[in-house]
Amino acid sequence: xxxxxxxxxxxxxxxxxxxAGAFAxxxxxxxxxxxxxxxxxxxxxxxxxxxxxRIQGRTDVTAASLHATAMCDKGGAALPDVGPGGxxxxxxxxxxxxxxxxxxxxxxxxxxxHSNGCYTAGAPSxxxxxxxxxxxxxxxxxxxxxxxxxxxxxxGDNTPTGNSFPSLLSVxxxxxxxxxxxxxxxxxxxxxxxxxxxxxxxxxSGGVSLGSMGYAVKEExxxxxxxxxxxxxxxxxxxFTFAPTKGVxxxxxxxxxxxx
Amino acid sequence: MTTIIDTRVQTTARARHVGTAAVVRxxxxxxxHQWRAKAVLLGxxxxxxxxxxxxxxxxxxxxxxxxGRFATENGFALALLILGFAAQWVLxxxxxxxxxxxxxxxxxxxxxxxxxxxxxxRGRIFWAKTLASVLFAIVxxxxxxxxxxxxxxxxxxxxPLTGLSGQQVAPGDALALVSxxxxxxxxxxxxxxxxxxxxxxxxxxxxxxxxxxxxIGMVMQLVGALGGVEPIRPFLLSTGFEAWHGxxxxxxxxxxxxxxxxxxxxxxxxxxxxxxxxxxxxxxxxG
Numbered sequence: 136x137x138x139x140x141x142x143x144x145x146x147x148x149x150x151x152x153x154x155a156g157a158f159a160x161x162x163x164x165x166x167x168x169x170x171x172x173x174x175x176x177x178x179x180x181x182x183x184x185x186x187x188x189r190i191q192g193r194t195d196v197t198a199a200s201l202h203a204t205a206m207c208d209k210g211g212a213a214l215p216d217v218g219p220g221g222x223x224x225x226x227x228x229x230x231x232x233x234x235x236x237x238x239x240x241x242x243x244x245x246x247x248x249h250s251n252g253c254y255t256a257g258a259p260s261x262x263x264x265x266x267x268x269x270x271x272x273x274x275x276x277x278x279x280x281x282x283x284x285x286x287x288x289x290x291g292d293n294t295p296t297g298n299s300f301p302s303l304l305s306v307x308x309x310x311x312x313x314x315x316x317x318x319x320x321x322x323x324x325x326x327x328x329x330x331x332x333x334x335x336x337x338x339x340s341g342g343v344s345l346g347s348m349g350y351a352v353k354e355e356x357x358x359x360x361x362x363x364x365x366x367x368x369x370x371x372x373x374x375f376t377f378a379p380t381k382g383v384x385x386x387x388x389x390x391x392x393x394x395x
Numbered sequence: 396m397t398t399i400i401d402t403r404v405q406t407t408a409r410a411r412h413v414g415t416a417a418v419v420r421x422x423x424x425x426x427x428h429q430w431r432a433k434a435v436l437l438g439x440x441x442x443x444x445x446x447x448x449x450x451x452x453x454x455x456x457x458x459x460x461x462x463g464r465f466a467t468e469n470g471f472a473l474a475l476l477i478l479g480f481a482a483q484w485v486l487x488x489x490x491x492x493x494x495x496x497x498x499x500x501x502x503x504x505x506x507x508x509x510x511x512x513x514x515x516x517r518g519r520i521f522w523a524k525t526l527a528s529v530l531f532a533i534v535x536x537x538x539x540x541x542x543x544x545x546x547x548x549x550x551x552x553x554x555p556l557t558g559l560s561g562q563q564v565a566p567g568d569a570l571a572l573v574s575x576x577x578x579x580x581x582x583x584x585x586x587x588x589x590x591x592x593x594x595x596x597x598x599x600x601x602x603x604x605x606x607x608x609x610x611i612g613m614v615m616q617l618v619g620a621l622g623g624v625e626p627i628r629p630f631l632l633s634t635g636f637e638a639w640h641g642x643x644x645x646x647x648x649x650x651x652x653x654x655x656x657x658x659x660x661x662x663x664x665x666x667x668x669x670x671x672x673x674x675x676x677x678x679x680x681x682g
Contacts, residue, residue, distance in 0.1 A: 251637045286559040286640040288648035363553030
């Protein structure tokens with residue numbers, strides 16, 4: 136028995152030693168990186184977007200004419216952008232003369248990236264449509280770009296792409312619930328992007344200014360801002376205006392009805 | 396050591412030189428008469444056909460696996476979907492059914508003493524059995540691949556394939572790439588053959604020899620899918636089973652294929668060496 140156990144133990148020790156050696160050399164770093172994803176996703180997306188355009192009978196776009204660029208982030212600002220997971224988000228911008236980009240200049244893709252370098256991406260439906268689409272002859276077909284798979288070389292180019300997009304500030308509150316001292320709180324979120332969101336918010340209600348205040352929210356975080364001055368009695372809504380210094384926010388004032 | 400089993404070998408002057416070949420022929424002949432081996436080959440030939448029909452008949456494509464989203468309408472994607480599934484446990488199982496049994500069955504039937512009375516050495520029998528298992532693995536993979544690709548393309552059609560970079564692949568190129576992807580399973584499958592041989596020799600139990608490689612394969616897959624195990628991923632046999640992804644992207648990447656082949660060769664070398672030493676040193680007289 137000892138004769139069989141010793142070689143098997145020796146092999147196990149050798150395998151563990153090799154693994155430990157490999158760990159020491161590359162520090163246990165994953166081959167799933169931001170840079171590789173930022174190179175792969177736009178390529179795959181462009182090819183499929185062109186396929187979608189052909190299904191629609193369009194010939195005015197090519198993979199090269201889209202100039203797609205992406206910025207990817209895993210799990211918000213706090214986590215390092217490396218490793219497999221379902222919490223990868225990529226912001227991508229491209230040029231389609233018939234579909235202008237929104238104000239922030241990009242669409243947000245949600246990715247599930249596997250440890251073997253393959254991923255499944257879900258595209259923003261406001262820019263690329265839903266799971267099914269109508270082709271040039273009027274038939275209902277699968278939209279190739281709504282959700283798609285791709286793979287990248289786990290040993291491919293890993294130099295940073297330098298692509299950067301600002302975070303998008305959005306208002307989460309659907310109604311304003313005044314505090315006991317009649318001040319107006321508003322809940323905001325700061326989306327995936329570079330550097331988070333910061334700036335000044337001001338508000339008016341019933342023709343009266345509620346004052347203004349500064350805000351600073353990290354990316355993929357939410358915050359509640361309570362304006363300094365009280366709301367006038369009987370006010371039915373509050374209008375907020377954002378002046379961002381970091382990130383982007385809607386240039387149009389946001390009006391929210393009040394519960395009070 | 397004078398019992399004459401294969402008289403052709405005994406009567407030729409070149410007996411020493413054709414020794415291994417004769418033993419291989421003998422082992423292959425034994426395999427060809429085993430219902431188990433025949434059942435595996437028949438399963439590899441006919442099994443893919445109902446699978447292809449069932450997947451093709453689905454109203455919602457199985458999107459959670461690579462190429463699943465095109466599998467109901469594209470034969471090449473369907474063949475690749477089945478490839479991804481086969482690599483999970485089918486390929487290790489098919490080869491282990493023969494390789495995990497080929498040594499242990501001699502223990503089970505108590506025939507080692509009889510076998511070793513043939514005028515050949517223990518080493519020669521070891522290599523002959525190994526070679527027979529390897530040949531069987533190659534034939535099984537070829538039959539399974541041919542059957543899957545043919546039935547997929549015939550049933551689901553040969554429309555252009557959408558690759559893993561979103562690129563369109565013309566049917567002719569797609570057929571070549573799908574065949575190459577199936578062929579890329581060979582190193583990993585042979586490594587599982589070697590692993591099954593070791594377990595067959597070591598456990599002396601056909602059930603362990605057949606089941607253990609499948610379980611080990613599944614554990615490797617589970618470990619490989621975890622994050623934070625990057626250093627050991629290259630040493631897992633399951634990693635090589637995913638190397639074909641690089642063939643379906645644009646531009647292609649083939650380094651994982653090479654690494655998978657090296658890893659498989661390493662596993663084969665170690666497991667066969669251990670199996671050989673175990674068999675050489677075993678006291679069979681008591682058996």
